[in-house]
Amino acid sequence: MTVQSSSISIINGRLIDPANNIDEVTDIHISQGTILAIGEKPSGFEAEQIIDATDKVVCPGLVDLSARLREPGLEFKATIGSETRAAAKAGITTMICAPDTDPVIDTPAVMELIRRKAKQSGYARVLCTAAISKKLAGKELSEMAELAEAGCVGVSNAYKPLGNTLIEKRALEYASTFGIKVFLKAEDRHLRNHGCVHEGIIASRLGLPGFPEAAETVAVARDIALAESTGAELHFQRISTAKSVSKINRARHDGILLSMDVAAHQLHLTEMDADGFNTACHVDPPLRTLRDREALRQAVARGDIQAICSDHQPHEPDAKEHPFPDSEPGISALETLLPLTLKLVQEKVMSLPEALHRLTAGPAEIAGLPYGRLDAGSSADICIFDPEAHWILNEDNLLSQGKNTPFINWEFTGQVTHTLFEGRITYQLDEST
Amino acid sequence: MMKGNRQTNSKGQLKHFLSIDGLKRDLLVEILDNAESFTSLARQGRSVKKVPLLRGKTITNLFFENSTRTRTTFELAAKRLSADVLNLNISTSATSKGESLLDTLHNLEAMHCDMFVVRHASSGAAHFIATHCAPHISVINAGDGSHSHPTQAMLDMLTIRQHKADFTPLRVAIVGDILHSRVARSQILALNTLGVSEVRVIAPRTLLPYDARALGIHVYHDLIEGISDVDVVIMLRLQKERMSGALLPTEAEYFNLYGLTEEKLKHAKDDVIVMHPGPINRGVEMESAVADGEHSVILEQVSNGIAVRMAIMSMCLGAQQDADMEASA
Numbered sequence: 001m002t003v004q005s006s007s008i009s010i011i012n013g014r015l016i017d018p019a020n021n022i023d024e025v026t027d028i029h030i031s032q033g034t035i036l037a038i039g040e041k042p043s044g045f046e047a048e049q050i051i052d053a054t055d056k057v058v059c060p061g062l063v064d065l066s067a068r069l070r071e072p073g074l075e076f077k078a079t080i081g082s083e084t085r086a087a088a089k090a091g092i093t094t095m096i097c098a099p100d101t102d103p104v105i106d107t108p109a110v111m112e113l114i115r116r117k118a119k120q121s122g123y124a125r126v127l128c129t130a131a132i133s134k135k136l137a138g139k140e141l142s143e144m145a146e147l148a149e150a151g152c153v154g155v156s157n158a159y160k161p162l163g164n165t166l167i168e169k170r171a172l173e174y175a176s177t178f179g180i181k182v183f184l185k186a187e188d189r190h191l192r193n194h195g196c197v198h199e200g201i202i203a204s205r206l207g208l209p210g211f212p213e214a215a216e217t218v219a220v221a222r223d224i225a226l227a228e229s230t231g232a233e234l235h236f237q238r239i240s241t242a243k244s245v246s247k248i249n250r251a252r253h254d255g256i257l258l259s260m261d262v263a264a265h266q267l268h269l270t271e272m273d274a275d276g277f278n279t280a281c282h283v284d285p286p287l288r289t290l291r292d293r294e295a296l297r298q299a300v301a302r303g304d305i306q307a308i309c310s311d312h313q314p315h316e317p318d319a320k321e322h323p324f325p326d327s328e329p330g331i332s333a334l335e336t337l338l339p340l341t342l343k344l345v346q347e348k349v350m351s352l353p354e355a356l357h358r359l360t361a362g363p364a365e366i367a368g369l370p371y372g373r374l375d376a377g378s379s380a381d382i383c384i385f386d387p388e389a390h391w392i393l394n395e396d397n398l399l400s401q402g403k404n405t406p407f408i409n410w411e412f413t414g415q416v417t418h419t420l421f422e423g424r425i426t427y428q429l430d431e432s433t
Numbered sequence: 434m435m436k437g438n439r440q441t442n443s444k445g446q447l448k449h450f451l452s453i454d455g456l457k458r459d460l461l462v463e464i465l466d467n468a469e470s471f472t473s474l475a476r477q478g479r480s481v482k483k484v485p486l487l488r489g490k491t492i493t494n495l496f497f498e499n500s501t502r503t504r505t506t507f508e509l510a511a512k513r514l515s516a517d518v519l520n521l522n523i524s525t526s527a528t529s530k531g532e533s534l535l536d537t538l539h540n541l542e543a544m545h546c547d548m549f550v551v552r553h554a555s556s557g558a559a560h561f562i563a564t565h566c567a568p569h570i571s572v573i574n575a576g577d578g579s580h581s582h583p584t585q586a587m588l589d590m591l592t593i594r595q596h597k598a599d600f601t602p603l604r605v606a607i608v609g610d611i612l613h614s615r616v617a618r619s620q621i622l623a624l625n626t627l628g629v630s631e632v633r634v635i636a637p638r639t640l641l642p643y644d645a646r647a648l649g650i651h652v653y654h655d656l657i658e659g660i661s662d663v664d665v666v667i668m669l670r671l672q673k674e675r676m677s678g679a680l681l682p683t684e685a686e687y688f689n690l691y692g693l694t695e696e697k698l699k700h701a702k703d704d705v706i707v708m709h710p711g712p713i714n715r716g717v718e719m720e721s722a723v724a725d726g727e728h729s730v731i732l733e734q735v736s737n738g739i740a741v742r743m744a745i746m747s748m749c750l751g752a753q754q755d756a757d758m759e760a761s762a
Contacts, residue, residue: 204644204645205648206556210642277556322555323577323578325578
C-alpha cells in the first residue's frame with residue numbers, strides 16, 4: 001500500500017449521500033480515519049492531500065450484503081486478501097460474508113479468524129452473518145447469543161434450507177429473544193429437487209432440471225407466516241421472482257418486519273442467458289423470466305427492495321468446466337456491482353441517488369450498521385467514480401481471483417477512480433492506462 | 434457457447450452430432466438418404482463385407498451411463514465402416530476414482546481418437562465435450578440427461594419414411610413421459626424440422642414439461658382423443674422411478690389411461706404405425722398384441738439404428754477428412 005496521508009480533502013465532486021438526502025457539488029474533509037466535515041473546510045484544517053473530484057461522483061463506500069470470500073477452507077477459489085482488494089477496486093468498503101465457509105461460521109473463533117485476516121489485508125471491512133444452525137446442518141440451533149455478542153450482523157441459513165418448519169420456527173423465536181436479525185434464502189428444497197435453471201422454456205427445451213418459481217414463493221409464504229407468529233425480524237436474501245416481491249410487500253403492509261435484497265445480475269439477465277448450456281449463467285436462485293426481471297427492477301426503483309447485493313461467488317476455473325447441472329453456481333460479482341447498478345440509471349429505471357441508496361444506506365440499514373453514509377464523525381469510507389468513463393470488463397482487469405462472470409466483454413459506463421476505507425486510499429485508478 | 438448450428442463446419446457439413454436443434458431440413462434428409470443406402474448392408478449382417486469408409490479411424494464409445502443396446506448398435510455401425518472401436522464404461526472406472534470429465538477427455542485425446550460417442554446422465558454433456566475436446570475430434574451424442582438423443586430420433590424418422598412416403602401430411606402422437614425424455618425432445622425437433630403437419634404429445638401433467646406448447650406440440654391428456662386419426666404413434670418407455678417420485682400412482686393406472694391396446698389403436702388411421710425406442714415394458718406402455726401386431730415397426734427401428742449411425746459417423750468423419758485435406762493443402 002502507498003504512503004498514506006492522515007488528512008485528505010476531496011474537492012469539487014458531486015457528493016451524493018442518500019442517507020442524508022444530499023446531492024450537491026461540495027467538498028469533504030477527512031482526518032484520522034473519520035469524516036471531519038462536509039462543505040466548508042473547518043478552520044485551522046489543512047489537508048495533507050487533496051483529491052480533485054471535479055466531474056466525479058463522491059458517495060459512501062458501498063455496502064454489500066452478500067459476498068463469499070471463500071476463506072477459511074476454500075482458498076483455492078479465493079481468499080480474504082484477494083477479494084478485499086477486488087472490493088476496494090469496486091468501491092465496496094463493507095462486505096457481509098455468508099457462513100458457508102469451511103469450517104462453517106458457527107463459533108466466535110471462526111469469526112475472529114476472518115476479522116484478523118481482513119484487518120491484515122486492510123482493504124475493506126469484512127463482517128459476517130453467522131450460521132443459524134450448527135454446521136448449517138439445519139438440525140440444531142447455533143449459539144446465536146454468543147455469536148451476536150462476537151459481532152455477527154445476524155444469523156443466516158446461507159444456501160441451505162433449515163431441516164423443517166418446526167426448527168425454523170424455533171430458530172426465529174430464539175433469534176428474536178436476543179433481537180438478532182435472521183437472513184434467509186427462501187427455498188423449499190423438495191420443490192427445488194435438483195433444479196438448476198428456472199422451470200421455464202429453457203428447462204423444457206434443454207431438458208435441464210427445473211427450479212420452479214414455487215420453490216421460492218412457497219418458502220417465502222412459509223417464512224412470512226413464521227415471522228408473523230414469532231415476531232422475528234426477517235431479511236430475505238437474493239429474491240428472484242416477481243411473486244416473492246408481491247408477497248413480501250403485502251406482508252410488510254400488514255406490519256410484519258421484513259426486508260429483501262436482490263443480486264445485481266438478476267436485474268440484467270434472464271433464463272434465456274443460460275441457453276446453450278452457458279455455465280457462466282448457472283446461478284442460485286436461477287435467472288428467471290423477463291417478467292420477473294422487470295418486477296425486480298420496479299421493486300428496486302420503488303425502494304421495496306432496499307438493497308442490491310453482489311452475491312459474489314468466486315470460483316476456480318474448473319468449477320464451471322462441467323456439463324451444466326454438474327457445474328457450480330455463482331458469479332464473481334464484486335466488480336460488477338456498481339457498474340450493473342449504474343446501468344439501471346442509464347436505462348432510466350431510477351435516479352442516481354436512488355441507485356446509490358440501494359448500495360449504501362439501504363443495505364447498511366438492513367444490517368444495522370453505521371456505515372454507508374457520510375455523517376461528520378463517521379468512518380471515512382468513500383467511493384469516488386467517474387460517471388462518464390467507458391470501459392470493458394475482461395479477465396485481465398478483473399481483480400478477483402474468480403474469473404467466472406457472464407459479463408466479460410460487457411461495456412460499462414461509470415468507473416471507480418478512488419476508494420477510501422477508514423480514511424486511507426485503498427484503491428486509485430491508474431489513469432495513465 | 435456452442436449452439437446447434439456449431440455442429441456443422443464452414444461448408445455446412447456435419448462435424449458433430451449433438452442435437453437436432455439448429456440443423457436444417459436438407460441435412461436431416463441427407464442423413465436419411467445416406468442411412469437408406471446403408472440399410473441393405475446393415476440388414477445382411479456378417480455375411481456381407483464391411484465398407485472401408487472409416488478404415489484407420491478410431492471411435493471411442495464413452496458411456497458414463499450404462500446402455501448395452503445403444504452402445505452395441507454404435508459399435509456394430511463403427512465396425513461395419515471398418516473403424517477401430519474402443520468401449521469405455523466410465524461410470525465404473527475413471528470418475529469413481531475422482532478423475533474429472535475434462536481429465537478423462539484429455540487422456541483419450543492423447544490416444545489419438547477420431548470420434549467420441551458420448552452418453553451421460555447430465556443434460557448438455559455432449560455439448561460440453563464437443564466444446565472442450567481437440568478440434569480434430571467429432572462428437573456424437575448418444576443421449577445426455579433429458580436433453581437430446583438425436584441418433585434415436587433419426588432412426589425413428591428413417592422408420593417413418595420407410596412406411597410413409599411424405600412427412601408433410603403426417604400427424605404423429607408421442608405418448609408417455611415427455612418431461613424426462615431426451616428421445617421425445619429430439620423427435621419433436623426432427624418431426625417439426627421435416628415438416629409434419631402435427632406433433633401431439635399425450636401424457637398426464639406430471640409427465641409434461643413446463644409450457645409444453647412452446648416446444649411446437651399439441652398437448653392431450655386423453656389417449657383416445659390424442660391418437661384419433663394419427664399416422665404414427667410413438668410410445669415412450671416408462672421408468673420405474675416415476676412411481677417413487679410421486680409422478681404417477683401405479684403402473685396399472687398408467688396402463689389403464691395411457692397403455693396402448695388394439696382396441697384403442699382403432700381410433701388411429703388404419704395404416705398407423707406403432708413405434709417404441711425399447712426396451713418395452715409389456716403391459717405398461719402397450720399390450721403384447723400391439724407390440725407384436727401388424728402395426729408395430731419396433732424391430733425395424735432396431736435395425737435402422739445401425740444404418741442411421743453408420744450414416745452419421747461417416748458424415749461426421751467425412752467432413753473431418755475434408756477439413757484435414759484443407760489443412761494439408
